[in-house]
Amino acid sequence: MEGDRPILSLRLLGPLEILRDGVPVALPASRKLRALLAYLALAPHAVGRARLCELLWDVPNDPRGELRWCLSKLRAALDTPDRRRVITQGDMVALDLDGCRVDALQIGRAAAQGIGTLDIDQLKGLAKQFDGDLLDGLELERSPLFDSWLVAQRRRFHAHHAAVLERLVASLPAECDETVGHLDRWVELAPFDGRAHAALLAGLARRGEIGAAEQHLASAERLFQSEGLDFAPLRQAWRAIRDQRAAHQAPPPDRLSTLSQSVAPSGDAGPVEPSHASLAVMPFVDESGARGGLADGFTHDIITRLAKLRDFFVIARGSVFALAEQAIAPEEAGRRLGVDYVANGTVRSLTGRLIVSVELVEVRTARIVWAETFERRPDDIFAVLDDIGDSIVSSISAEIETVERNRAMLKAPNSLNAWEAYHRGLWHMYRFTQAENEQARHFFDRALQLDPTFARAYAGLSFTHWQNAFQRWGDRDHESALAYESAGHSLLVDDHNPAAHWAMGRALWLRGEHDGSLAELERAVDLSPNFALGHYALSFVHSQSGDPRAAISSSDHSRHLSPFDPLLFGMLGSRAMSHVRLGQFEEAAEWALKAAARPNAHTIILAIAAHCLALAGRLDEARGFAAAIRRTLPDYRADDFIGTFRFDPDAEALFRQGARRIGLS
Template identity: 75%
Template structure:
């Protein structure tokens, strides 16, 4: 039987419905799911039949993002009784009686599906999930207080069902998810309150109750008590916390050291800091070799062991464990962020610790979880990526393949998962950095701010990117990717003729070399060096560096693209097409997608496949950030395909910006072999660019 519903999808109920629930005061109808289920209309309790399955059905429909099939609901709630559909009809009729209003039907059926219409209906769990989905960190103090008061108990407190394993599995996942939401709300709420206030203290106590192994919660309590001069209470709490951590074989030394810093700060009467300290407290089993300072911080990620789903049971091992190990290894090879080692995440999973709790124990920014299901004729892998501090699902996807060769299938799915996780983390970090004042950025944030500007592909934005990469390196001279970014800006200056080509090529080579000196195992460093060598006309050396980049990290999409770029001009055009396709498969929404398509267009042209070349060139030129050189590829390929009118349109667009642009400029931009140069000059003559 297929997975009934993904946990992420059910919690992340579409925002439109959630907003509708927030506007429910006019109707006066509300449902409480965070605690014991209850329904009220105009502050008066609405009676429900005693049926536990009726209550379970209401909760499930409330969080379902789409109408649910009747057969799925029967499988979820009934252990093959005599007439499951008859029982479902009875439950739906009773829910209609409780929820429907004159002129408004809440329970709607269409065909074989059932849905709960949320417009004008206040549901506490939906409201909390919507706040998390839209970003807890952006909410004000009063809004956070209101949200915290929604949590009167566990999700559907006391509503387990006998002989309903699918529902109980869903219920467990929802309880973990909403507990994590509650913790995230409390943490951000405490951060907005005076550190020593009684209100903050009450919220901290609740935080510790929900997440007793969260180091940040313990630090918040120590800070709160220390501000009020309760050093003795701090020492007592520290001793109790030490025993708690040791019982779970977690290293307590970092927390003890953090307490010494708090106490020292209080003794020296240093101006107070926020209630949740900015310094990190990593657990010993997963800490970096050297503690990270604020300046050298990187985003961190834990990939929890995937679960194998079979029938009504979940288990560990087999394909799921193999896929988890592969994903962890591939992500670590990217060297773009800190990835928790396999041993640590598997050890926590053995203790049946939820992914959200594990993320807080490991003190990471993101947690990835997933499941594997093998069915007749297909393998289904569901994955989601959660931002730990906000409990927000930033990405969720389901991959489905025919298991013709299971190892090839898992390799393909693993590629997609790794590339998607890396891209989503980069996007979230880049967007967060864009919201901060430039003078408050640490090295990691400055680097991602630089990426944002770099991918605008204009001279002004390239200069801004250069400044932010330089800012990152001043704070962290060991940041290999920031050197690679700096090399990229010089490469763009040379490639786009925004500066003296020889001088900028020399700087691109120099900064790529610095990236390699810092971390010779970083694929981005070899990528930068490969591109710099191409600028210098050293094709063979360029290919060696780029092949080294993808050998180090087979999931490094930009490395595969750069190989395609070099081969498309004077190397193997068939290889260029394969590398272009692979780079787009790994990163289908990449900012350099226009380049991947443009390289394929030039490779087709060199093979005499002008129709294909023109189609790929048009796709490249249609990308929103495509620059003049991409338009020039389109003009030449269209001319070679005999599509002169379209080609002349692109030529005219180029000359609006560069009135003197000619074939010589196009040829000088690239490193074509003699045959390719002659071919493109022929195309240029057809449309007057010679």
């Protein structure tokens, strides 16, 4: 290093350039060489030579020979006597860019961290990195796979740039020239983002440039109309800005944020309720170039399954396919539709392999929330797609819930809307302590005060009363009645919501209505086969007095759908109790240990582990768990454990036998 300047720099935003100590490094004129360098620089892992040949060469005489030539030139440009940057191991190729300054990678890391977490200086530094499109001016002939990759990457960095500019505009004084420059650039990058236009109009109004604002409004209206987009929200935003100015009240920053968030052209999707998260699933792209085949059918299936969860608003199939027909990029489509998240992916069918890649992007920050690649042998193509679809739907739901929970935790409690209060309640609920459960109840109540039609908030409220009964944190009969009452309200509000039937099924279990409980839980998973908590609750009920093999199957399926679920300890614990009923004590002990190892496992899960280990003859381990329980509950006995559940007589006898072995009887 010389001063603060890295020895080697790689600029990908704008024309590609390599600099060593600030001096440009000469490269051969080959476009393929530059394309290879950029692709390897942005690849998250080593890439096979076959993939690189397929990507860049359309069956020349010797693609591997050309690849070797390109790699040799890259070594000459990047390697030094004491440091190899071009790494080849067998058939795999990678770049070691540790210690190098790569503009695109810096921006990618900042986006992964969260643009909203950066300070002003960091934002300004990122904004300066954007010198143009990724690989500006580079185009390859007869390289469709590379072209597709390049278009997607340029889209991604456009979205990152827009997110940086939006954050800068919100953080800098509205009157300064620098802010206006950022506003102009933001509108240029995202011409159909209503928030950008609203922010620019507000900025011009603050500077007293009403004529310029009116001219911009007219220009924006013509632009929106040319695309068939609804301009009314933006016009209404301008009226609000103008009225405030007339009253000599400049919009404060939080009001400006509210105005910009409320402006999002709806296209043909209809209005999106602002108090709930919303999602658009863009049509998956078949990399073979085919349309109307597996990829389109797969997209339709994903949209349908997500809609059945009723977790958030899902834009209808017709709207997203219409935008895709116009070759609108996913992030831009998300902004046009006014949604919070957009999912998109690709389907690739090779000999003996089916590869599905998917990513979920938070539209406002352009942050990739979740990405995954699924690779399967297509022995039964529809079964394989069904299995992959299960994973995608459950992962999208879980990731959005996690983001929304964490966001709600960062806001002042009295500023939360119903959706945010509900997710704040979930955050506390999953801590599984009496104090946190009471906090969760408070926030679910708050959500229902703000929105009495919020079915999932009633289900959450029912869960808190269920926990009070189950954990003996309150009078069991009274709390059971409240859990049942709240579940009933959830069903009255939305009988097609799987969470409402899940809450009722659990409440009926508390009341000892085994058959009614199973009927409600089966209704929940019928409504939404991807509802992991419904499958877990079925496992829970069957594990005690129903079919233990069905309990194991439901436990496994719930974990397949939601492998990182906050209730994972319960899924594992239900399987452990099922193995006890089947006389498989060693298996029960292993599953119970997995349940107890979860960080939020509560006392009842530790009790399951103690009893299962005792039945397996692993007495020292069992006594360790019994001691841990008694440090919190000194008088804990087998009657407390048996009274918590609803075991059939044979299962009760087995667990009492285990309790006697470790002094809990």
